[in-house]
Amino acid sequence: MQPFGCVLSDAMNAVFKALADESRRKLLDQLHKSNGQTLGELCEHLDMTRQAVTKHLLLLEAANLVAIVWRGREKLHYLNPVPIHEISERWIGKYERHRLQALGDLKKGLEENKTNKKEK
Amino acid sequence: MQKPKLVYTTFIRTTPKKLWAAITKPEFTRQYWGEMTNVSDWKRGSKWEHHNPENEVWITGKVLESTPPKRLVLSWADPDDLADKSRVAFEIEAIEDMTCLTVTHGSFKAGSKMAGKVSRGWPRVLSSMKTFLETGKGLNIFCK
Secondary structure, rough: OOOOOOOOOOHHHHHHHHHHHHHHHHHHHHHHOOOOOHHHHHHHOOOOOHHHHHHHHHHHHHHHOOEEEEEEEEEEEOOHHHHHHHHHHHHHOOOOOOHHHHHHHHHHHHHHHHHHHOOO | OOOOEEEEEEEEEOOOHHHHHHHHHHHHHHOOOOOEEEOOOOOOEEEEEEEEEOOOOOEEEEEEEEEOOOEEEEEEEEEEEEEEEEEEEEEEEEEOOOEEEEEEOOOOOOOOOOOHHHHHHHHHHHHHHHHHHHHHHOOOOOOO
């Protein structure tokens, strides 16, 4: 079941509020790395109490940034990027998208290059 | 049950029937899914195909489950690489005056290229679908 919190027009507020917290962004990073984790698996990689992780996950669920799938009695958490996409649709024009993508790729490429050089 | 790889949910101010039609009827998909269409009679066991505007088949598969307007499960493969088959489930649930759509894409074969391709596509398609159903106009989902 999905929570009702995100249903109304304050859906976007819930997304921004959820993303404003660093711990919650770390949780999303964890799911981005490996999608569909249980609470236990998420706790292993984070320096937070189980209670704190639970609390943050509920907020992320309410913002519809985390989707839940039940596998038997196991609750699996998935990163749901649809609301983030909706935010980008609001401010990014249709002709800007591929230029932004190119700039993003360039930044990523250059930065990866830099790290590689440092390592050497 | 294997753990699905990708799960997306979106809440849309519409009815389950309209949402079902938005997925299954070419006249609707054309308006928000980058002019693509989904073609089938949507009966269990039937073939389904995802076409571009030139009617070329981009994705093909079978209808594995079909319970309008609640649940549609499809197998999903590139016609040029049929062995790389996966499975998509659309689940539609009415919640007050909204409809919640959950798309689960999983059962990817080991080393599948499809997972990487669709993980960029689904969020675009789903937010465009939401905009289309709520405003009558889809988004431009391809960055040409």
